Amino acid sequence: MFETGVRQFRMAMGMVWGRRLDARNIGRLVDDVLATLAEFGEPGTGADEQQLLGGPLAEPAAQREFAVRGLRHTARRLAVRSPFYARRFAAADVQPGRLDMAGLGAIPVTTKQDLIERPGDFLCTDAAVYLTTRTTGTTGRPAEVWLSRYEMELWPALGALGSVLRQDLGPGDIMQVNVSSRATAANHLAAASCRLAKSGCRLLGMVSPDDALDSLAEGGATVLFTYPSYLAELVIAARRRGMSPADFKLRRVTLGGEVLSPSLAQAARQMLGVTQVEDSYSMTEVIPVTGRTCSQSHLHIDLSTGHTELLDLQTGEPAAPGALGTVVITPYFPYRDCMPVFRYDTRDIARRLPDEALACEVSGIPAMSQILGKAGSLLHLGPADVITPRQLIDAIEALPTAPWPARYRATAHGGRIQLTLPAAAITGYGEAAARAHFAESGLDVDLAIVSDDLAASLRHTRSDLREITFATPHALVEA
Amino acid sequence: MTTEPISLLQQTLTEFGVILFGVTAVSAGSLLYFRRVRMERPPIGTFNGRDIVILLVFISALPFLYGTLPNWLITCLLVLTFTSSLFIGYRPVLGATRAWLGIGLLIGLNFWTSRYLMGTTAGWQLWWAELSILVGLGSIAVANLYVQGGMRLQHVAWFALALAAYDIVFATILPLTDKLVAGYLAHPLDPLLGMRFGVDNYGVGLGDLLIYSMFLVAAYKAYGPQAARLAFGLIVVVGACVSAFIPFLINFLDTELDLLVPSQAFFGPAAFLCYLWLKRRYGRERTMAEYRAGAGITPRSTATTQPAPAPEPASV
8 A cells, every 4th residue: 555655656756747657667556456456346535547647637727737738848858859840849930848728729730641751750869669550541541650668568557557447457357359460559558458457368350250259259258359340240240140148258348440330339239248338539640648438429538648639620720619620639748759749630520519518427528529530531511511421320330231330432412412332231121211211310312322242342441451360171170 | 638559469450451441442443433434545555565564664663763853743743643543534424524623622632631630640530531532533543544445364463473573672672662651651642542540550552452453353354253253352361461460470570560561572473373263264354345245254164075086088
């Protein structure tokens, strides 16, 4: 107990002074949480993850002050250590030590194009590279992000601390990870977090859904981490095989990287027998900043590790209540070290919530709507009439035919949506019923139906990043 | 009015009565508190062996510290200690405002009685009575803070054993405790529970009360009422009876009764042996979570079960 206090104090001091944190100290705090849970069954009073990780209190003024401090601290380092931002801050005539919210807009947002064109300029001169991770390229040319050893030790420690505090992960759990094997950071973090949380970890990659289901069922996985589109394929394969919740030991499914529709989430809950299907938000370029979706479908992005803005797509100013905006994130130092970004424009679109007090279970953290899709995938039917990918995916995946993951192509013609679907999406349902279904969702569509062979070409999903394995013919084993 | 010296046996019996009353009231109060009140605890952290070492180091340093510091500074440290422990312990029961009022009243009254009532036996008795309430309540709070904070019977047993060595060292080789007790007597917040009869003061130290309370509560938490009964019996027999009668026995040898009894020298080894026996009989201690869930205690089976024979391989 006394030691735990000392460790928390050391961590808090690291945050206050803005120095690199001691990952081993945080790892020991994970052990302390596990010991606490083993003794008491739950954390003690005030085990708020935000505060334990040094985040600000729930008051907006305290949050603002915390953000200004984090931004100044991060900017001061980048001005000295990052060639890209040294030039950018100088060009914008920004004094990092005096940066405030009003002056933040003077710094142009960083785009994916910047990262792709001049990756070396983003590397900080005081950090040693250790591992690269690449974006999957589903939305264009992939970007490569270098990570330092410090980051790869710190993030799992922070992740594990949060997970064990929320009791999302712990001894006895087995986490099955079905994400692309090229997502090196995600895989590494999953394995390292499990090690610290004393859980098992199975990194399977994007193998065939049947193999993944066998692993889930026979391998006793209790936590599944994957993409929504891959989850869709798992649910479909499980239905085909006549499986039921009794076949699984899962207690939690964590998803990210794509839009998760309510229909798919509900089907997954029913098939896999889980109560928790978590729709999380993360992005390679802005790790370790993450977000989670609450029970009222708000997206709450972590305040302690980075600053989040929602900027109007046209003006670049903060989005007005009810308006769409692009999510712009600045991970703070000392959480991001090697190849940091400042005001990174994710091009992920969300809607600003009305200026009313939140009433959800994480109301202390500011929120926006769930991610509605990428900026480049918005359909503009009129000056004020925009259709988001989430609207389309939610409606398509709610079709009685369960066409998961949603494969479609949508274009705007004369104020109407031209929606192309594979035949299987409406087989046994009919075009007229489908149009009526979309109309109920507020989507006035003209349907075009194509062969199922073309389904994958209509819209790429992460489940397309399939990884093959050598099959083991039973006959050979028996021989 | 003259005060006649009383006999050695009378003194011993009086001391036994005072100690018995003190340890019974405080231990029973601690157990009652443990069963009724759930204290707040920090978000992360539970007691472990290293915490016990830290406590021991701190306690070992105290005699030297108290020997060096002026009395007014010791008083300040005691005010801080009592205030914080009483507030932590009684805020969940009384609420913050009433807890502060109660603490203020108790400590204020103690200062007042220390200053103005020490000329007469009745004054001493009032001072002792008020101080005993303060010390008793403090012991109950701290014992629960530790046990509800995750201190296990194993920790208490080792702690008591280490304190046995401590008591022997500081009562014989480095007799600082005796001097400190004598030097600080009648000062505010003297960490003793006791009473004055005639010209003699009889008391038991806060540290002793704390160990007895922790031992009883931890035994109850770990193994249930049977273990608590055993622990309480040990506290009465060794903690009260042996401690009270040892000076009487020693006096036959050296005719000196006026000594500080190193109670833990007797209680520590007894408590440790008791813990070993309980562990052998009942096995693993219950955690706080298991205690709150009402997990039952079943004695370990002494009969050995023959493992089922493994099937022989069909062929090699």
